Amino acid sequence: MVDVRYQTEFTLYPYQKVTEQDAPAPVRHPVAIIGGGPVGMGMALDLGLKNIPCVVLDDHDGVGTGSRAICFAKRTLEICDRLGACDPMVDKGVIWSVGKVFRENRQIYEFNLLPEDGHKHPAFINLQQPYFEKYLVERIHEVQARGTPIEIRGRNRVQALEIRDDHAALAIDTPDGPYEMEADWLIACDGARSAIRGLMGLSFEGRVFEDNFLICDVRMKADFPTERRFWFNPPFNPGQSVLLHKQPDDIWRIDFQLGRDIDRQAVVRPGFYEPRVNAMLEGVKWTPEWVSVYTFQCASMEKYRHGRVFFAGDSAHQVSPFGARGCNGGMQDVDNLAWKLALVIEGKAGDALLDSYHTERKHGAEENIMNSSRTTDFMTPRTGIAKLFRESVLDLVEHTPAMRPLVNSGRLSVPCTYDGSPLNGPDAPGLPRRTRPGSTLADAPVEGGWLIDRTGGTFRLLAIGCAAETVEANGITARVLDVAATDVIRSRYLGRARQAIYLIRPDQIIAARWTGFDADAVASAIKHATAG
């Protein structure tokens, strides 16, 4: 039996019996991905598009109903674009740039994010997570139709796991009963309560925040401006904070902070939330779409790789929702692991490369946890003095713009830089800091399109203002992309230098850079970036 643990919004991969279930001996797969949330599906797409056969096992048959992620950051859109799933997301998503911060009922300041020019994608979009997942799965169906080796098995729950010398053995339950499967590599994308983590007896440590939040997704047709509004201590939720965010389909997300020790049943009743929403929306007609309470923790596994098993997304690390770093961070796990695993499976890189998945993504997760914990500490001061400083910042911000940077109602999710990564190669003095080795490629308009579209998936060499040739090392090829030194390119890639060569990894991380082309130097940087 496979219990239904949650309702699904879209049924996307109904259970179908496969012949393997009746096979006399377990069938071996190169890669099994446990969990078909956004991270598992992204991982399958990335590996499948690299022609690595993979099977996704999910214990449901579609995308869970209910409100989770709504903010998807630019880097996530870039990754999804590389995977061919981004267009419907951006078409459906809501783009906003104005934010207003209120205290009680006074607006204390307004900001405009004014994203930097010269990027294909917006700083982020608001989109309900079920749509995000649906578009990933639809993209999988599209590429499956032309032979991409991805298989999704709905209502397949992993029940037991045994790690053997050269593979993992899985016991899986289905509506037709159990069967066994073997996999050379296992990627656990099975969420914050990861079954795989539990079966392997691995710990998940961190900090529990004892605050509660009520999500009210409401539908309203009002001409409410597309902006983010955040209140400290508003009359409709005294002593706590409130966040209002727009989503597609005339849906608005309202987050009411509730504090500790609440009656979880009482707050989801209309008698509790209706008067609050009414007071907040001042006469605008609305209907509730989804109401639930959540609490959160920030936690991380100690290691994201355990031999043949990798942990990615919420199974590896969990952050508070403030700052939108959960799913966004998980998609960067996908970006980081897929190319490394593909190279190792193809025999073009050694096993040590896979250790760098842990090193790099743990670094990213720690930064995400730090940022979302800081936001939470501002929004929910834990001690009297923390509250005093928070109130002092808010008192001052009404009198001087100098205090605005201290007001923390959530920070934009941006990718970390892998400073000190073992994969980083040489840097050249004088080039801009933002594109140092370990950084994510900074997009820019280039002839015929965008830099972000012309890179990714394989190693590439950017030749800016000078000539270069294709370089091959260990069977890995880096083809040249000639880039003209426009103003944007100059400010992001050249600084005061007249020319530069950049080596870009398949995940669009800058691996190394020079101010002139030297084929041997590039070849050894490719070897270094794939050695781990």
Add this chain to the structure above:
Amino acid sequence: MTGLSDTPNIADADGFYQELLSAHENLSEAESHALNARLVLVLCNHVGDRKVIREALELAKRAG
């Protein structure tokens, strides 16, 4: 910048001290704490240099 100043730097020290105290006159204890907190934030912003602020925090902690 080289770090936190070790040399007296306030002109008319007695006058400054009096000004500091009089800012707190007629305030309750809680109001005084709040005033101090605002003052710390304003001054830290003015200093800006994180190394100097860190040294100031350390000195203040050590001295107490």
